[in-house]
Amino acid sequence: MKDPNLRQRFIRPSMDPQKLQHFLSVYDTGSFSRAAALNNVSQQAVSKSVAKLEESLAVRLFERGAFGAEPNSFGHALARRAKVITAEARLAAAEISALRGADRGYVRIGLGWSFLPRIAPMLIDRFSERQPGITLSITSGDSKSLHQKLLQGDVEFVASAPPADMNIDDAIETEELFDDRDVIMMRRGHPLASKPDLTLEDLASQTWLASMQLKEQWERICNIFLAAGLAPPARYVDIDSVILAKSTLLQSDSVMLMAKELVATETEREDYFLVEDSPFSNSRNAFLAFRRNSVLQPAAQSLKNELLAACRSVVGMRHLRGLGVTEKQ
Secondary structure, three states: OOOOOHHHHHHOOOOOHHHHHHHHHHHHHOOHHHHHHHHOOOHHHHHHHHHHHHHHHOOOOEEEEOOEEEEOHHHHHHHHHHHHHHHHHHHHHHHHHHHHOOOOOEEEEEEEHHHOOOHHHHHHHHHHHHOOOOEEEEEEEOHHHHHHHHHOOOOOOEEEOOOOOOOOOOOEEEEEEEEEEEEEEEEOOOHHHHOOOOOHHHHHOOEEEEOHHHHHHHHHHHHHHHHOOOOOOOOEEEOOOHHHHHHHHHOOOEEEEEEHHHHOOHHHHOOEEEEOOOOOOEEEEEEEEEEOOOOOOHHHHHHHHHHHHHHHHHHOOOOOOOOOOOOOO
């Protein structure tokens, strides 16, 4: 009887990045045809990749039906690992490409809305000056969608201020940066801005702007009204764009719960009225988020240092919780 090689038994299945990418496309879209279109290949090629993975792992990954492909428990388990594998493969290619030439390179990160008004412009200026040969790409959005991009390898790291009750995936490691605060905002000429004693009844009658991408925040707002015996606002507009939300506030009598950092410049503060002390105000920690056990490529590490330096400059050392930053000479 042959001596069993346990190590070979458990590591034998092939994790071909291309097959994993096809699998993830089916996982994300729920459709073999849509996955094929995303990858610019035939549906047969995607089906073959998934079939090879299933054969290698000796399990089915999807339940096929009239409504598409539904991942089973094995599919969910593989997707979690596959996202990390494909992410690292892309980053390895990017790092090797950068090492081929000292003046070539590319790095992409995700920034939450709180980082856009003051920190992002300073970061871009600092990094472009010190790393002129590196192409910088920045995507922005809510923390949940940015963390998904992080897990999928679309970005090297994320800096954002997620809601306090947002679950952070176990595959993500975080470093605290600073505290941000959500407050009620309206235009300075809003009828309520001159009212000395603002009540919940006053706010309940207003048109609210809210992003349903942050549905937990809207649920919290509604629960505060309900706890006070009031019906939640009957008029609200679902807006995902920060630029549109800020413009709408200035040109209407609407209100919104928004991070103070979004109107942090002196010029903007002159246009908006902030209700600092209300039942809706709450603090959130701004974090750096990385894939756990993943090493940043040199360009990304340099960008991280510049981001910390920009945070230190903008919010001040007193409020910065992240690692210390040494200025480059």
